[in-house]
Amino acid sequence: MTPFGARLRALREERHLTLTRMAADLGLSAAYLSALEHGKRARPTPGLVRQICGYFGIIWDDADELQALAKRSRPKVTLDTGGMSPLATEFANLLADRIGDLDDPTLARLLDTVKATAPRRRRA
Structure with missing residues (x-):
């Protein structure tokens, strides 16, 4: 959902x-x-x-x-980490593999962390 x-x-x-x-x-x-x-x-x-x-x-x-x-409700998300650090690519891949195993409190903490960062401009 x-x-x-x-x-x-x-x-x-x-x-x-x-x-x-x-x-x-x-x-x-x-x-x-x-x-x-x-x-x-x-x-x-x-x-x-x-x-x-x-x-x-x-x-x-x-x-x-x-x-x-x-x-914020796209059920199928694609991430392009080209041009980002290797850590970004590793994080995106691990998240894709393991997001279903994370409980709601952990997801809430990760979401809060991401929301707290300064927004970046989208690449064209």
Whole structure:
């Protein structure tokens, strides 16, 4: 499940909506909405996120948060460590191999560490 999928499911369940009902209301298939919640589909488009915000009456900071979660919810990530240090390549490969074995507290510590670093500009 992706961060966006988890939040979407929580919003739906807080309002006691079935997956089928919400999908019909949004003009989506229940299968697509389920796959989105479970992280088996690509992250949603900004337009769909806006549609979901409108559906739930989400505005301002909460809408921005949902949009940010969508951006961080690619279920299949590719890392290009070309031009980086050998440590970066080793870390990326070990993480890819072992991420499924890490528990939530360890993942949270790693996430906090990465978030605490200064953001770098993306290479073209």
